[in-house]
Amino acid sequence: MNLDELNRRIVDIERETADAAREITLVDSLRSLDSSVLGKTGSLGLLIANIKEYPPDQRGQVGKLVNEAKGRINALLDTRMAELQSVASAVDDAQAREFDPTLPPPPKPMGSIHPVTAVQWEIERLFERMGFTVEAGPEMESEYHNFEALNIPASHPARDMQDTFWLTNGCVLRTHTSPVQHRAMKKFGAPLRVIAPGRCFRYETIDASHENTFHQVEGLMIDRDIGLPHLIAMAKTLLTEVMRRKVKLRVRPGFFPFVEPGIEIDMNCEICGGKKCPTCKQSGWVEILPAGMVHPNVLRAGGIDPDEWSGFAFGLGLTRLAMMKFGIRDIRVLNSGDLRPIVAPVRVAGPIL
Ligand code: DAH
Numbered sequence: 173m174n175l176d177e178l179n180r181r182i183v184d185i186e187r188e189t190a191d192a193a194r195e196i197t198l199v200d201s202l203r204s205l206d207s208s209v210l211g212k213t214g215s216l217g218l219l220i221a222n223i224k225e226y227p228p229d230q231r232g233q234v235g236k237l238v239n240e241a242k243g244r245i246n247a248l249l250d251t252r253m254a255e256l257q258s259v260a261s262a263v264d265d266a267q268a269r270e271f272d273p274t275l276p277p278p279p280k281p282m283g284s285i286h287p288v289t290a291v292q293w294e295i296e297r298l299f300e301r302m303g304f305t306v307e308a309g310p311e312m313e314s315e316y317h318n319f320e321a322l323n324i325p326a327s328h329p330a331r332d333m334q335d336t337f338w339l340t341n342g343c344v345l346r347t348h349t350s351p352v353q354h355r356a357m358k359k360f361g362a363p364l365r366v367i368a369p370g371r372c373f374r375y376e377t378i379d380a381s382h383e384n385t386f387h388q389v390e391g392l393m394i395d396r397d398i399g400l401p402h403l404i405a406m407a408k409t410l411l412t413e414v415m416r417r418k419v420k421l422r423v424r425p426g427f428f429p430f431v432e433p434g435i436e437i438d439m440n441c442e443i444c445g446g447k448k449c450p451t452c453k454q455s456g457w458v459e460i461l462p463a464g465m466v467h468p469n470v471l472r473a474g475g476i477d478p479d480e481w482s483g484f485a486f487g488l489g490l491t492r493l494a495m496m497k498f499g500i501r502d503i504r505v506l507n508s509g510d511l512r513p514i515v516a517p518v519r520v521a522g523p524i525l
Contacts, residue, residue: 182216182238216245335374372387379504391486430466430470438459441458466482
């Protein structure tokens with residue numbers, strides 16, 4: 173093919189390619205056209221492969237002609253490709269926008285009540301039925317309310333039991349909900365039935381079962397002739413209702429300065445069913461309800477005469493109970509703001525509200 177013939181052939185190829193591209197409406201067909209023209213065995217591709225057949229003094233010119241043509245065809249195919257792609261995406265959009273009333277709605281990401289709140293509400297309802305009022309106390313407490321009023325004097329070793337956040341104003345972040353006992357006694361006097369759910373704070377190293385911020389429910393019942401059997405019956409009702417199963421309780425002596433006698437009420441471990449697991453520290457039992465008979469000094473500090481009245485108190489580990497109820501193994505998720513890790517597993521005691 174001499175140079176003139178070559179020129180004419182190039183013009184033909186360009187015109188045919190332009191005509192074909194205009195006709196094509198599918199992206200894939202345009203890709204086939206591209207390879208049938210520019211591919212190794214394509215119409216222009218062959219001319220490119222043939223450059224070396226020309227005498228050396230013509231090769232430069234031939235190369236220039238075919239490469240320029242290749243550039244123009246490339247540009248033309250690119251432009252058409254862009255047109256086809258934008259049409260294709262407009263069609264997709266239109267299809268997506270089309271409303272089909274027979275389709276189910278797209279799934280909504282659903283929030284739900286926090287497990288600790290859910291259990292708290294349940295406990296509040298339960299105690300209201302038993303004639304208790306629900307009180308709240310401040311999270312920033314005076315040393316007096318958090319310790320002294322509860323028979324924990326400054327020098328008492330029991331203060332070491334609680335790793336306390338001390339504030340620069342001399343107050344503390346309450347280490348337990350027990351200060352509300354004193355506040356309620358002052359507010360209502362005897363007889364008295366009150367629970368006080370709320371957040372507590374301890375300077376703890378955080379791990380799967382320790383948090384610096386957790387929830388308790390304090391309970392206090394003062395009346396004439398109140399004794400340990402009332403406390404144990406109440407504990408059984410409380411834990412059976414919340415766990416929605418028959419719970420086994422174990423009662424052990426326990427020391428707390430604000431009660432005498434003090435007891436620990438343990439519940440059989442829900443996670444392993446008593447077979448022993450890390451949650452129950454391989455014991456089959458979980459400490460859930462420290463309690464006791466209110467110490468006369470605490471009654472006196474609250475303005476109640478211990479010769480006339482007696483009462484029981486308890487400090488339920490609400491966070492721990494929620495973990496037991498819903499089979500949550502790691503306390504850290506509860507304050508994380510992302511509860512998805514605990515939403516999926518089968519919940520042990522029914523849905524979260
Ligand atoms: N306040 C105690 C604590 O956080 C728990 C407690 C124990 C509360 C015995 C009580 C009680 O009311 O009687 O460790």
